[in-house]
Amino acid sequence: MMFFIRHPSCIRLSELAGAAPSRAHPRLASHLAKCADCRARLQTMRAVQEGLRDWPALAPPGTLHDRILASRASGTRVILPSAAAPTRPASRWIAAATAAAIIVVGAVLSAVLSSTQLADAGATSGRMTIVPAMPRAGQRVRVTYSAPVTLARSDTLVLRARLRTAHSPAYQDGIPVRTMATLRHAHGVGEYSATFTLPDSVVFAAVAVENGSAAVVDDNAKRTWEILTTVDGRRPSFESLEQRANDMMGRNFAEGLATTRRMVALYPDSIRGWSYLLAFQSWMGEGDVDSIRAAHRAALVRLDRRWHDSMSVPNEVIGRLYWYARQVDPKVAAYWQRRMLREAPTNSFAVQKRLADVLVDVHKNHDTATALVRLDTLWRDRTADRAPQVASYVLPLVVATGNSELIDRWWRRVDSVSRDRVGAELSLAEQLSRKPSLIGDAVAHLRRLAPRLDASPVVDRYLTETSEEHASRIAARRRRVLASFGQSLVATGDARAGLDKLRRADSTGWDLGVARSIASAEFIAGDSTRAWEMNARIVTDPSTTDTLRDSLDAAARSAVGDARWRTMREDAGRLFSQRLLATSQVRTIAKSARLRDEHSSVRSLHELVNGRVTVVAMWSRYCGWALDDLDDLADVAQRLEKVGGRLVLVIDDEIGPSAELTKLLADHKVIARPYFDVDGSVSKALNSWGTPHYYVLDDGGRLRFGPDETASSAFAQAEALRLANRSARVTEQ
Numbered sequence: 181m182m183f184f185i186r187h188p189s190c191i192r193l194s195e196l197a198g199a200a201p202s203r204a205h206p207r208l209a210s211h212l213a214k215c216a217d218c219r220a221r222l223q224t225m226r227a228v229q230e231g232l233r234d235w236p237a238l239a240p241p242g243t244l245h246d247r248i249l250a251s252r253a254s255g256t257r258v259i260l261p262s263a264a265a266p267t268r269p270a271s272r273w274i275a276a277a278t279a280a281a282i283i284v285v286g287a288v289l290s291a292v293l294s295s296t297q298l299a300d301a302g303a304t305s306g307r308m309t310i311v312p313a314m315p316r317a318g319q320r321v322r323v324t325y326s327a328p329v330t331l332a333r334s335d336t337l338v339l340r341a342r343l344r345t346a347h348s349p350a351y352q353d354g355i356p357v358r359t360m361a362t363l364r365h366a367h368g369v370g371e372y373s374a375t376f377t378l379p380d381s382v383v384f385a386a387v388a389v390e391n392g393s394a395a396v397v398d399d400n401a402k403r404t405w406e407i408l409t410t411v412d413g414r415r416p417s418f419e420s421l422e423q424r425a426n427d428m429m430g431r432n433f434a435e436g437l438a439t440t441r442r443m444v445a446l447y448p449d450s451i452r453g454w455s456y457l458l459a460f461q462s463w464m465g466e467g468d469v470d471s472i473r474a475a476h477r478a479a480l481v482r483l484d485r486r487w488h489d490s491m492s493v494p495n496e497v498i499g500r501l502y503w504y505a506r507q508v509d510p511k512v513a514a515y516w517q518r519r520m521l522r523e524a525p526t527n528s529f530a531v532q533k534r535l536a537d538v539l540v541d542v543h544k545n546h547d548t549a550t551a552l553v554r555l556d557t558l559w560r561d562r563t564a565d566r567a568p569q570v571a572s573y574v575l576p577l578v579v580a581t582g583n584s585e586l587i588d589r590w591w592r593r594v595d596s597v598s599r600d601r602v603g604a605e606l607s608l609a610e611q612l613s614r615k616p617s618l619i620g621d622a623v624a625h626l627r628r629l630a631p632r633l634d635a636s637p638v639v640d641r642y643l644t645e646t647s648e649e650h651a652s653r654i655a656a657r658r659r660r661v662l663a664s665f666g667q668s669l670v671a672t673g674d675a676r677a678g679l680d681k682l683r684r685a686d687s688t689g690w691d692l693g694v695a696r697s698i699a700s701a702e703f704i705a706g707d708s709t710r711a712w713e714m715n716a717r718i719v720t721d722p723s724t725t726d727t728l729r730d731s732l733d734a735a736a737r738s739a740v741g742d743a744r745w746r747t748m749r750e751d752a753g754r755l756f757s758q759r760l761l762a763t764s765q766v767r768t769i770a771k772s773a774r775l776r777d778e779h780s781s782v783r784s785l786h787e788l789v790n791g792r793v794t795v796v797a798m799w800s801r802y803c804g805w806a807l808d809d810l811d812d813l814a815d816v817a818q819r820l821e822k823v824g825g826r827l828v829l830v831i832d833d834e835i836g837p838s839a840e841l842t843k844l845l846a847d848h849k850v851i852a853r854p855y856f857d858v859d860g861s862v863s864k865a866l867n868s869w870g871t872p873h874y875y876v877l878d879d880g881g882r883l884r885f886g887p888d889e890t891a892s893s894a895f896a897q898a899e900a901l902r903l904a905n906r907s908a909r910v911t912e913q
Contacts (some may be wrong), residue, residue, distance in 0.1 A: 270627045280585070283907075289567060305314045305401045306331065306349070306370075306389070314410035315419075321407065325363055325372045325389060331398060332370035337363040339374055340383040341407075342643045344423040349565065355614045357643045363389065383409045384423035389645050393659045399644040401867045418447045424455055432870055436460050443695075451500040454479045458507055464803065473508075480508045484516075492596060493519070499529030501871030528742045530567040535573060536556055548581060559593060567597040572604075579611045584621060586613075600639070605629055606661055613668045626665040633658045652763070659685045663694045679705060690759040692721050712740055715746035719755050722819075722896045753903045760900035767883040773829060773865035775855035778837035783829070783855070785862055789881040793825040793901045796866065796886075797871040800832035806872040809891055810848045815874070816891040817852040825898055827852045828860055832871055879905065 188694040227366040276664050315321050325341060330338060339361045348355055378385060382913040386404040390397040407701030408420035419442045428436030429448065439574035442452035458476055461467050487493050487501060498520045505513035520530050526822040528789040535558060540552040555574050562570055578590045589606055598604040605625055612622035639657065666681030682698045687692070699714035715736060719729050736745040773785040788794070797813055798807045817827040831841065845854065857863055866875050868887060874894035885897040 203209055211218060219492060226692075228837045234838055245702050267599070306507075308387070308399050310387070310402070310405060310406045310407055310546060314408050314413075314416055315378060316410060320375055320377050322375045323361065323363070323373060323387075324366065326369045327372060328398065329387070330396045331389065331391055335365070336392065337372055338390050338392060338394075339363055339376070340643055341387045341411050342404075342425060343379070344384040344426070345381045346419040346423070346563075346893065347520050348423055348426060349425040352427065352642065357426075357640065360385075360387075360514050378409070379408065379671070383417060383419040384427065386427055386643060390430055390646075394641070394647040394650075397644060397646050402644060403435075405645065409604065415446055416442075417591065418443065418450060418453065422456065424451065425460070431464055433460065437464050448479075451483055451497065451504055454483070455500060455504040455507075458504065462507070466759055466802070476508045480505055480512060484512055495527045496525035498524045499800060501529040502533075513834045514569055519735070526563065528563045528565055531558065531561060531563055532569065534561075535566070542577070548577065551577065552586070554580075560808050565628070568594075568599070572904050575608065576611060578787070579608075579615065579618070582615060582617050582619070587618075587621070592712075597647065601641070602629065602632060602657070606657075606664065609668070610664050611663060616671070619668055619671050622668045623665070626661060626668060630665060633661055649706075655688060656737075659689050659691065659694070660804045663691065663697065666694075666701075667697045670697065670704070675701050688759070690721075690756060692718060692723065695721075708739065712736055712745070713748055714753070716745070716752040719749060720752040722899045723892060754907055756817045757900040757904040760897055761884075763797065764901075766878075769877070769883055770861070770865045773862045775857060775862060776830070776858070777853065777855055785865070785877075786881040787827050788826075788855075789879070791903070793827055793879055794875060794877040794881075795820060795822075795825070795891070795898050796830060796862070796875040797826045797891065797894075798857075798866070798868045798871050798875070798887075800830065800871040801841060802832075803871040805889075810850065812891040813852075814848050814850040816895045817850060819895060820898065821851065823899070823902060827904060829854050830857050831855065832857065876901065 243608055252453075255749060265482055278819075282414075288290050306328045309324045311322050311324075312319065317551070325337070325339075327334075327337065336370060338359055339390035340357055341360045342352065342355050342357050344355060361374035361376040363374045365371065366373035387407065388397055388399040388404055407423065408416040411417045423437055425436045425439045425443070430440065439455075440453065440460045443450065444457050447453050453474065457612040458467065461469075461472055466472055474641065481499065484505070486498060493501075498516060502513060502520045520527060523534070525534070535555075537900075538551050538554050540559065541726075542548060542906075552574075554572070555577075558570060560892060571590065575587075575594055576592050579585045581587075591605075592911070594604055594608070595601055602887035609622045609625040609629070612618040612625065633654075639650075641647070645653070645679060662681045662685035666678045669675075669678030669681060672676075679698070679701050682694060682701060685694050686698060695714045695717040699718070701709045702708070702711035702714065715732050718724055719732050719736075736748070740748070769785065771784065775788065776782050776783060785796070795816065799813065801807065813827070813829075818830070820827050829850070831854045837856070841854065862868075862903040865870065865887065866873075866883065868875070872889060872891075874891055876882050876884050876888075876890070876894055876897045884901060890892050
């Protein structure tokens with residue numbers, strides 16, 4: 181007899197994992213035909229069994245085997261501790277972000293760095309199993325994938341990956357994204373599998389799945405799936421962890437911090453690991469915690485003692501010791517700085533130090549000529565990883581000289597090392613256009629850029645980007661080039677040609693800078709009506725100051741009359757809403773999303789929305805960027821209240837309400853009431869894993885925008901929704 185009320189047990193499924201489908205009990209077979217979750221679990225078990233057939237059995241020492249099995253049965257997920265653990269309770273985004281998920285089959289131990297969180301009902305994320313989770317170089321990898329409804333009807337799916345070598349830079353720009361395999365049907369509807377081999381040079385891969393047209397991309401709710409390589413078969417290689425940390429920069433700093441903690445736990449003698457850890461701790465607002473500073477001082481003492489008296493220290497070690505010590509102990513840093521500049525002046529960190537010295541000196545004494553001589557020498561000594569940094573810092577300096585020959589020389593250097601050549605040339609043109617004597621040079625660069633925008637995709641598609649999002653990003657780049665081109669042409673006196681470019685830039689999107697340029701150019705061209713229409717957009721935009729808005733209002737009424745100006749403003753408001761809402765996506769939020777107020781009363785997020793356009797601010801007092809945005813957040817909260825919206829302030833603080841937090845918010849005049857996402861239900865519902873993040877909900881409680889990283893951008897999006905709602909009500913009446 182087989183009894184299960186909802187789902188069969190994992191034990192019952194595991195018995196079936198190695199058997200033919202025909203051996204399934206009729207009731208179990210019927211359940212599997214209807215339940216995607218159980219099919220996914222069964223598929224995972226089969227994939228793990230298949231992938232581990234050739235693995236050597238590793239017998240865990242002592243009682244570890246029993247402890248592992250008990251941990252697995254309880255569903256425990258742990259982050260390995262490091263010596264630098266903070267004294268305060270860790271931020272939820274830090275404590276839950278990554279860590280080591282342990283899967284044990286029999287006596288086999290396979291370490292998996294990051295766990296996959298299941299999305300709420302209606303989400304677009306499937307489930308993926310990668311075996312082995314940590315392949316060796318050249319080893320075959322098998323992927324099994326249970327697709328969500330949005331992808332399950334495709335005959336085949338595409339597996340893409342962002343591939344990192346041991347020398348890849350931080351952030352995602354310029355990191356190659358490749359198609360790794362075609363996923364084909366396996367075992368049933370919505371079930372897919374594929375095998376492939378990572379290139380030998382790859383140490384880390386972020387993985388996503390999409391359909392053939394890339395109209396739908398499953399990126400595991402923006403977290404991606406991951407492959408980390410191993411050298412010894414037991415733990416991720418240092419390089420794979422380092423590249424995972426690099427990949428998290430700009431994407432999820434909390435996960436990056438958890439990764440660096442893992443680095444120093446597994447590789448405690450690595451200077452790079454400790455340096456990475458301190459950097460992420462500083463970025464996440466933990467750099468001044470006494471226990472953390474003490475842990476780094478102890479690590480530096482140990483590392484310095486190992487190398488201090490050696491006469492043959494590798495160049496990289498010298499550079500790393502200097503860079504790490506400068507953040508921990510100035511006296512130790514001074515010693516290694518002297519050795520670095522004497523023994524390894526072309527080391528990567530030495531090049532960066534020399535660049536900083538030049539820029540500081542030129543700022544103090546304004547001797548550009550001497551600085552440029554030193555920078556020419558520095559360019560000859562550049563390292564591959566520092567060349568883009570040197571070139572990008574020097575270019576504004578040479579633009580300021582107004583010397584076209586010098587600018588051309590350094591531009592060729594920038595162009596030779598840039599990962600985004602179109603973006604680099606556009607940036608140069610914008611710098612040139614700000615200097616009247618160089619407007620002609622700006623036009624020449626923009627004239628060369630314009631055809632390239634139409635002849636090529638301009639930018640590669642990101643791993644997590646749909647084809648529509650990619651097209652939108654290309655369109656935004658094209659608008660920026662056309663806007664700069666038009667503004668530069670107007671500045672040269674060619675108003676007609678400039679207006680043509682500006683109008684093309686204005687045909688899609690909402691850009692206040694373009695509106696200002698068109699307004700000025702239209703006045704010059706004698707079309708005051710069109711100019712005032714552009715000024716109506718400036719008045720409509722939420723970022724416009726009250727002083728400028730009042731000034732333009734008064735001037736417009738005098739120039740075109742109250743009635744005409746009112747019509748222009750209404751038209752501008754509709755256009756503002758239309759163009760911002762064109763970038764909106766309607767997503768439902770789980771009804772289980774709940775918050776606790778300072779009095780421990782629990783309210784649902786839907787209840788807090790209560791029929792009003794709402795900005796949800798995910799905020800933390802332990803995040804430097806969140807603190808920097810606090811004044812803007814306070815301003816947005818007040819502006820939302822004035823127009824009938826609201827701001828829901830969600831505090832990432834496991835301690836809960838405190839006098840310190842209350843004082844901080846009061847000092848910055850934050851009128852929004854603080855709520856606490858203690859059980860993480862709101863974070864899960866919004867898929868928010870960092871701060872500050874802002875989300876805009878419509879009056880029905882549906883997610884329309886986000887995440888955004890500034891309160892002002894979120895307010896503009898909320899205003900677009902509010903104006904659209906007001907326009908709809910007027911139309912109904």
